[in-house]
Amino acid sequence: MSSKDRPAPGDRIAPKKSALVQFTSLTLQLEAFCVAFAAVALYGLRGSLYEKGPISLSDPTAIWIGGGVLFVALLVLSRLTSRPVGVAGGTLAQVLVIATGLVLPMMYLVAAVFVIMWAASLRIGARVDRERREYDAAHPETAPNV
Template structure:
């Protein structure tokens, strides 16, 4: 018998919450975009190109700010199973929007990620609700695999 398919008597392992999966992945992707934005800001610090209304000319300030936001987003991505993690992720969206003050193009990128965050919250909640409804209607297969 293959262990890919459950057999009677096997322990049923519940699926991970779709809300947790979606929000966690959104924050992880956002963390790497913030890291690349820090690299771009570092490269543009002495150029004449338009960066944003607020200037960070110190390389140390650029790397510390980018690094702190990067780590914050990664830590929050592991906390999305709790309401505090979801609230923290929502607050982090404001911080990512604020990066547009240093690098104007980040306003556009942040809007895309805010849309992804809202979609993750709505769709993840809906998928979890539908899974619970299915499991309630089909107790012999609950939790669905």
């Protein structure tokens, strides 16, 4: 990095994207792809002896529509995490992903991991944002332009 790329003392820096938005968005995006892979696994396992979940899906159309709708919903919600509706929708999506365990029991484990990631994203993201605001309030000369 050359010296002209670095800010001079007293220069204001550009505002950073919210850590809460970044963490929750990434969690939902990763979860969307896990749901897509689960749909592929369920499609491959249909009609097998393994398919012993409480709900049996042997119709490929139902598998692809259900998996596709949840995949798209998670991706759309990942873009809305900067709004309260996105965070609430993401929390509701965690319940829906847990419910996929009724069809593919291994999804209970995957969903548990994502619920923990979601809770950590909310908690740590909010803490990082709060600490950034406190730092900016204590150092107004370097606070980002709003």
